[in-house]
Amino acid sequence: MTRIRLYNTKTRAKEDVAPIDPANVRMYVCGPTVYDRAHLGNARPVIVFDVLFRLLRHVYGPEHVTYVRNFTDVDDKINAEAQRRKALGDPRSLEELIRERTEETIGWYHADMDALGALRPTLEPRATDYIGQMIGMIAGLIRSGHAYAKDGHVLFRVRSYAEYGRLSGRSVDDMIAGARVEVAPFKEDPMDFVLWKPSDADLPGWESPWGRGRPGWHIECSAMSEELLGTSFDIHGGGIDLQFPHHENEIAQSRCAHPEADFAKVWMHNEMLQVEGKKMSKSLGNFFTVRDLLDKGIPGEVIRFVFLQTHYSKPMDWTEEKARAAEATLRKWRGLVADTEPAPSPAPSVIAALADDLNTAGAIAELHGLAGAGDRAALKRSAEAVGLLTDELSRWEWQPRIVAATGRAEGRSTARGVGESRFDCMDRIAQKLADARTSALRSKDFTEVDRIKSILVSAGVEVRMSKEGVQLLPSSNFDPAKLEALE
């Protein structure tokens, strides 16, 4: 069996993965707060842990891996959006507006992540469906002295957990010394964090022993992971920015609630995304969502490829240049594996790269090797192991056909599935160009051929002409409107 090695943030070392129960390998990843479209940075953990999910399924069997990724659907930003809509005159109740907002955001999230070729996790719990478990866990922490209630709030007593700060390598005293937070009056200690907080009448709330209120952010993940994966499980993932305080707090809550258990054995953190060398932020004007890129015509598969080129533990830079290069490579590979039956299993070299702490860049290098060797079946199957060259992601590419100079069309044609209409004119124009070229080759007057070609190029269509015939390849920025002059 393939030995998977992963870098464990908790021990700061690469370790062999030894599942608690190989018949049910369990992974939890912190999911999105569903208040708006996912931005490009949100895609990174999704793709990273999707590759790990695929690898675990490959090694332990698809039915022996449980992957949980939550939706945080109770949050002040969600409330703010709902209140904004209400202020704009929407007659519905706040609860209805919140429900609508989270429902539509979850729908967007699924659509966008599907477009990136990410498999859906085994379970996608919503925080609001686990309020009871959270209340139970908080009550237990109060009983054991790890938490206290004050003025409708419940706070975790950080000093009661000696190992607090272990994951992120911080000491409580250092943090207090450098802290910039003002201390709320209901806190015993500045480091204590909220488990439960009171809700006003105009905020969503649930009845609890401490009054009507809502849970703090950190308790959600502790309660859901325990309910769905147990008190000890194999892998916990998320962005490096969650390492502190979110993951530190999760560990404190869960280990204090269940001192006999380990909680997560391996902690994995992906590094952040940058855009053209800078942090993505609204103030820098380089903030964009996954949907923005898809709408610009950049295929999800291209986005995925760009992400996989950088190891998850390193900061990654998104650039237009990378997207262009990735698209060129994928075009080449897709041409190579078209109509190819995948090999029964991925190339061992690809699996070996992935098993070495998810070395996706190394895996892609191996794929280049397979492509260079012309091993189409292995390329297709191996690429699928990292979620590339899958049939689900093939829609972006128009499968070009060659219109021969003899006037007869050859080969397969048209895009598969959705989006076909965009390319409806392609065959007709290709034929027109092929005809013009046939007569030009006789008359030696290429004026008309060059005219058609330059219009196509300006519309974002690559034109290839050879003695086999004419081939048109619309690129991702193809604009059908610019072809009107040819109609």
Add this chain to the structure above:
RNA sequence: GGCGGGUUGGCGGAGAGGUUACGCAGCGGAUUGCAAAUCCGUGAAGACCGGUUCGAUUCCGGUACCCGCCUCCA
């Protein structure tokens, strides 16, 4: 201020204490009405200063610069 990550050829980006990463771009050639694509070939690196070693880009220490977290942003 505290904690953490990074610095590899023109660009992107891996592994390995001694032997070609890989891709893109470039250059030379084949092919082509032009061009593209394709094919063949090819040069190019390891921030800086020390140390360990027969030998380090790879291990250790320091310096510089960049980035992130410490604020419910993945």
